[in-house]
Amino acid sequence: MLAASGLCKSFGGIKAVNEAKIEVLKGSITGLIGPNGAGKTTLFNLLSNFIRPDKGRVIFDGEQIQQLQPYQIAQQGLVRTFQVARTLSRLSVLENMLLAAQKQTGESFWQVQLQPHLVAKEEKQLQERAMFLLESVGLAQKAQDYAGCLSGGQRKLLEMGRALMTNPKLILLDEPAAGVNPRLIDDICDRIVTWNRQDGLTFLIIEHNMDVIMSLCDRVWVLAEGQNLADGSPSEIQTNSQVLEAYLGK
Numbered sequence: 001m002l003a004a005s006g007l008c009k010s011f012g013g014i015k016a017v018n019e020a021k022i023e024v025l026k027g028s029i030t031g032l033i034g035p036n037g038a039g040k041t042t043l044f045n046l047l048s049n050f051i052r053p054d055k056g057r058v059i060f061d062g063e064q065i066q067q068l069q070p071y072q073i074a075q076q077g078l079v080r081t082f083q084v085a086r087t088l089s090r091l092s093v094l095e096n097m098l099l100a101a102q103k104q105t106g107e108s109f110w111q112v113q114l115q116p117h118l119v120a121k122e123e124k125q126l127q128e129r130a131m132f133l134l135e136s137v138g139l140a141q142k143a144q145d146y147a148g149c150l151s152g153g154q155r156k157l158l159e160m161g162r163a164l165m166t167n168p169k170l171i172l173l174d175e176p177a178a179g180v181n182p183r184l185i186d187d188i189c190d191r192i193v194t195w196n197r198q199d200g201l202t203f204l205i206i207e208h209n210m211d212v213i214m215s216l217c218d219r220v221w222v223l224a225e226g227q228n229l230a231d232g233s234p235s236e237i238q239t240n241s242q243v244l245e246a247y248l249g250k
């Protein structure tokens with residue numbers, strides 16, 4: 001479903017991503033791990049074109065996408081969440097969901113506004129879908145609350161709900177468990193498995209929580225210092241000496 005190769009991005013003298021490649025099979029839950037500063041988030045930014053690569057190509061669902069804007073990539077079915085969840089604090093949880101379904105025009109995320117006519121026109125259908133998805137992320141009771149009142153973990157769930165509102169094929173999740181109450185982490189994992197198995201959604205997940213990665217993923221890619229270090233099944237990665245060395249030092 002996703003194949004990227006030869007990706008490079010430097011910031012000044014820092015080669016954040018250096019000739020990296022990654023593949024995500026349709027229907028899989030794929031993990032992306034690596035020590036702090038390995039280039040994982042930069043790779044996500046390159047895959048979703050939030051930043052332009054210096055070099056390399058990205059093929060999603062059979063088409064090259066690096067010439068597209070992020071909102072156009074989202075329209076093709078590739079959406080992503082952020083390490084620090086991006087929600088609009090002064091809109092309600094439900095309004096945040098409705099906004100995600102609105103056809104995006106390339107405006108900055110923080111500038112887009114809910115279009116009242118659109119909500120009026122498709123109100124019933126959209127609201128039903130939004131409420132169904134809020135139910136599935138456990139936020140239905142919070143639908144009318146300001147998004148700014150949610151905890152960090154709930155904001156991550158809302159961001160996943162927003163991603164699902166766009167009818168995606170592939171979701172890139174940037175650290176879905178980071179900063180989340182441990183009681184919520186199992187819940188988030190269960191939901192990811194359900195969306196994958198029942199709804200056929202494909203996931204690429206960055207996560208430092210190895211229990212999450214090892215329990216969820218079919219295949220794991222490891223980056224270190226911007227370069228591919230290894231890829232394989234969770235058990236292969238857990239016992240790979242280069243990976244252990246990158247994490248623990250020699």
Ligand code: ATP
Nearest residue numbers: 011014015016034035036037038039040041042043
């Ligand atoms: P973490 O696990 O800590 O989130 P990461 O693997 O996601 O790290 P990146 O955030 O992609 O790593 O950063 C890779 C390298 O690129 C780091 O050295 C970081 O400081 C640098 N970097 C990332 N974004 C920028 C930027 N906008 N400007 C300058 N340097 C950057």
